[in-house]
Amino acid sequence: MTQKELDKLQEKALAQLKSGESLFGKDEAFAPMLKSFIESALQAEMEAHLDDEQRKGGNKRNGKGRKTIKSSAGAFEIDTPQDRQSNFDPQLIKKRETVLADSLSGKIIGL
Numbered sequence: 001m002t003q004k005e006l007d008k009l010q011e012k013a014l015a016q017l018k019s020g021e022s023l024f025g026k027d028e029a030f031a032p033m034l035k036s037f038i039e040s041a042l043q044a045e046m047e048a049h050l051d052d053e054q055r056k057g058g059n060k061r062n063g064k065g066r067k068t069i070k071s072s073a074g075a076f077e078i079d080t081p082q083d084r085q086s087n088f089d090p091q092l093i094k095k096r097e098t099v100l101a102d103s104l105s106g107k108i109i110g111l
Contacts, residue, residue, distance in 0.1 A: 005032075006033075009032055009033055013030070030073045031073045031074050031076050032076075034071065034073050034076070035076045035077075035078055038069070038078055038092065038093065038100075039078055039079055041092050042078070042080055042081055042090055042092060042093070043081055045081075045088075045090050045091060045092065046061065046081040046083070046088060046090075049083065049088050050083065050088075054083075057085075058084065058085075059083050059084050059085045059087070060083065060084055061081060061082070061083060061084075062082045062083055062084040063082055064079040064080060064081055064082060065079070065080045065082055066078070066079060066080070067080055067093075067098065068098060069093065069098060069099070069100050070098060070099050070100065071099070071100035072100075078093075080093075
């Protein structure tokens with residue numbers, strides 16, 4: 001997400017707060033920020049997974065997959081990183097998991 005996009009989201013969030021609207025929901029200000037945070041965290045997990053030993057063994061990034069996540073902020077699609085040997089097991093949002101737990105969502109909001 002670019003700085004310009006973040007600035008637009010911030011303006012939208014402030015306008016929604018001033019008018020008493022909710023920040024949560026599919027088309028509200030918080031969903032794109034949550035999506036960006038989750039995708040960045042998954043990329044960091046992939047970097048940690050692909051250490052020197054993995055890379056020497058021929059394992060490296062192999063594109064991205066898409067999945068729809070449902071949360072208290074609404075449903076949204078995220079890009080999930082993949083590796084060639086398919087042994088990357090993300091911890092933030094596990095494989096085949098499609099619902100972001102309310103407790104996890106609360107922790108992310110707290111950040």
